[in-house]
Amino acid sequence: MRLVSIDEYNHNLMQLAKPIYDKQRRILLAAGRSIHPVYLDRLKEMDIRYLFVEDAESSGITIDEMVDFPTWIDAIETVQRAFRAAANKEELPVREVQKLALKLAEEVGRRKAIVLVPASSLAEELRDFAHAVNTALLSLKLAKKRQVSQMQIRDLAVGALLHDIGKAIAEKEEDHAKEGFEFLRKRREISLLSAHMAYQHHEHADGSGSPRGLEGSQIHEFAQICGISNMYDNLISKGGMPPHEAMEYMMAKSGTVFTVELVKQFVQEVPSYIPGSKVRLNNGRKAIVTKILNSLQRPFIRYLDTGVEISLAEHHTVLISGIIEGEGSS
Ligand SMILES: [Fe+2]
Numbered sequence: 001m002r003l004v005s006i007d008e009y010n011h012n013l014m015q016l017a018k019p020i021y022d023k024q025r026r027i028l029l030a031a032g033r034s035i036h037p038v039y040l041d042r043l044k045e046m047d048i049r050y051l052f053v054e055d056a057e058s059s060g061i062t063i064d065e066m067v068d069f070p071t072w073i074d075a076i077e078t079v080q081r082a083f084r085a086a087a088n089k090e091e092l093p094v095r096e097v098q099k100l101a102l103k104l105a106e107e108v109g110r111r112k113a114i115v116l117v118p119a120s121s122l123a124e125e126l127r128d129f130a131h132a133v134n135t136a137l138l139s140l141k142l143a144k145k146r147q148v149s150q151m152q153i154r155d156l157a158v159g160a161l162l163h164d165i166g167k168a169i170a171e172k173e174e175d176h177a178k179e180g181f182e183f184l185r186k187r188r189e190i191s192l193l194s195a196h197m198a199y200q201h202h203e204h205a206d207g208s209g210s211p212r213g214l215e216g217s218q219i220h221e222f223a224q225i226c227g228i229s230n231m232y233d234n235l236i237s238k239g240g241m242p243p244h245e246a247m248e249y250m251m252a253k254s255g256t257v258f259t260v261e262l263v264k265q266f267v268q269e270v271p272s273y274i275p276g277s278k279v280r281l282n283n284g285r286k287a288i289v290t291k292i293l294n295s296l297q298r299p300f301i302r303y304l305d306t307g308v309e310i311s312l313a314e315h316h317t318v319l320i321s322g323i324i325e326g327e328g329s330s
């Protein structure tokens, strides 16, 4: 399996590996078949930009670091319900969100790394909710690295899932952090810490953020974790950036937007090259990333010409020099 941009899709060579959902979260196209060109145009009209496919080159590759699709879709539904309740001034489904928080913590806990499903593989109407779920997944991974206590994990995940809930109620988007905070802090079942994550997730370590221009340790650790996860997922999901480029972008924010320590931990926890990516190596050959085992930044690769698989963690002189994009299956 691998993730390809929709323009790369070739219906003679590729089958859909994961279903495609419509905005009501119903399966529009099932996995295991090729996409008829008429449907492909329809997907493009829906602005779906990425597809998971099976093809000869990616055969045998699984992306175990990715949360199972049904779990991901259920999570998106729960977030959507919370946002809708906020917008309609109905009771927030707090219990459900808390249950989801624990479920996601468990999902993250049993994976060595987390690979995000870009929200742009979904119908537009669902992307904000997918973004919330992705932000929570990354936040949980980082929290584990930083040894956040088990007691606080749930509050952290709830805060990440609801960090943008202000968007459901604020008239102006720039007010969403403050309004999200005001909304959440009035709810007794929600920890004040979760509410502060909504308030502070756009603050920057150097004071250049918003809404209050807080600096350094004035920004709660959980809000910093949420902030970095939020920015990264926005690059992947909204910006359509490949993971290694998004990672470079994050590294460039080290010491300004985020603390040096936080960025360092982020790099250690989030893989830059995900299974199924086709890469160019410094020896001039092309390969496909097959799995991530011991080193997140040095995965296993399979040469496209010979089919031989090697671990980059063991072959120190072989380096990935770039991602091959838009070449179809050639
Ligand atoms: Fe936000």
Ligand SMILES: [Fe+2]
Binding pocket: 131, 135, 163, 164, 230
């Ligand atoms: Fe966000």
